[in-house]
Amino acid sequence: MGSTLAKDLARDGHDVAVVDVSRGAFDRLGKDFPGKLVLGSGIDQEVLEQAGAANADCFISVTNGDNRNIMSAQVAREIFNIPRVMTRIYDPIRERVYREMGLYTYCPTVVGAAIARTFFDSGPEEADRARHSVAASGASGGA
Amino acid sequence: MPDRLTYVIVVGAGKVGFYLSRHLLEAGYEVALIEKDPARASLVAAQLGSCSVLVGDGDETAFLATSGIERADVVAAVTGDDEDNLVACQLAKRQFRVPRTVARVNNPRNVQLFHQLGVDVAVSATELILGVIETGLAGHGDFLHMPISGSESSVVRVTVPVGPAVGRQAGEIAELSQERILLLVRDGRELPLDTPLQAGDQIVMFTQRPAADFMLEEPVLLSPAAR
Numbered sequence: 001m002g003s004t005l006a007k008d009l010a011r012d013g014h015d016v017a018v019v020d021v022s023r024g025a026f027d028r029l030g031k032d033f034p035g036k037l038v039l040g041s042g043i044d045q046e047v048l049e050q051a052g053a054a055n056a057d058c059f060i061s062v063t064n065g066d067n068r069n070i071m072s073a074q075v076a077r078e079i080f081n082i083p084r085v086m087t088r089i090y091d092p093i094r095e096r097v098y099r100e101m102g103l104y105t106y107c108p109t110v111v112g113a114a115i116a117r118t119f120f121d122s123g124p125e126e127a128d129r130a131r132h133s134v135a136a137s138g139a140s141g142g143a
Numbered sequence: 144m145p146d147r148l149t150y151v152i153v154v155g156a157g158k159v160g161f162y163l164s165r166h167l168l169e170a171g172y173e174v175a176l177i178e179k180d181p182a183r184a185s186l187v188a189a190q191l192g193s194c195s196v197l198v199g200d201g202d203e204t205a206f207l208a209t210s211g212i213e214r215a216d217v218v219a220a221v222t223g224d225d226e227d228n229l230v231a232c233q234l235a236k237r238q239f240r241v242p243r244t245v246a247r248v249n250n251p252r253n254v255q256l257f258h259q260l261g262v263d264v265a266v267s268a269t270e271l272i273l274g275v276i277e278t279g280l281a282g283h284g285d286f287l288h289m290p291i292s293g294s295e296s297s298v299v300r301v302t303v304p305v306g307p308a309v310g311r312q313a314g315e316i317a318e319l320s321q322e323r324i325l326l327l328v329r330d331g332r333e334l335p336l337d338t339p340l341q342a343g344d345q346i347v348m349f350t351q352r353p354a355a356d357f358m359l360e361e362p363v364l365l366s367p368a369a370r
Contacts, residue, residue, distance in 0.1 A: 043226050045252050067226035078259055093204040097238055
């Protein structure tokens, strides 16, 4: 998800930095990716500093680890005072807790289940509509 | 007298979690140890005997609920991953209203962050060892000792552990130990000496006794004995 999003944002002319613990992840961005690549863990304040967190307008954490996402999002908010912070949390209960604590969170499990339920109740057209409304609100909601 | 044992949940059964649990059990605490890896959990369970070892995620809320966490007095998250320790403590605090959370911190820079994010006590082994090496001070856990050259006297800094000192006044501790309290510090700010103590508070005091005696004879302050 991170690479798709980063390429998308860069294409729209935004200044993007990508942080990942594995060099291999950067291959997915393609050779002509114009943004900054920073090797390291997103929970590490030094690494985020290198990525330019001090001047960032928006921070999005979408690693495969809920806790890494949660922690790096809090570092972004509390240490670097980044105004817009969003994080992905797979575990619905954890997602609810951190949403209540004021993080903008997104839970693929909850969103996926809602779409599947709409498909079950009302068929593919309704499910598509639900999917698009999620995509739209995701794009404009942006924390 | 307490009508029940202090209940401590330890998250992570690595070396730190194992020894911590063993010492807590010996000191008379009720302990539950939570470990992700089933193989490690069964190994540790065989060695600890009376301790209940639970296999599961210390940050999985549904699982935590089955560990009796809502009656826990302390949650100590001591895995090797800072993010797991942070989330375990935050969930314990927010979701289950656990009064005291203690986190092991691997990256010393995270100590301040963890406090800022609501963890009551954040302990960095790296920082402690670094302090001992860099300053040449004698260190014993959260205890720092600065000898005053040419005398037996020294200035000592102690971090108040979870235990009997909590809720008492620094002045009481001083009277018990016959030391002079110079400073009470919480979150980097100086507080009046009659403020009730919290775990994690730092007390700076002057003692005329040798450091070894001080450490041995300061059980009220230094040992996190059962309340």
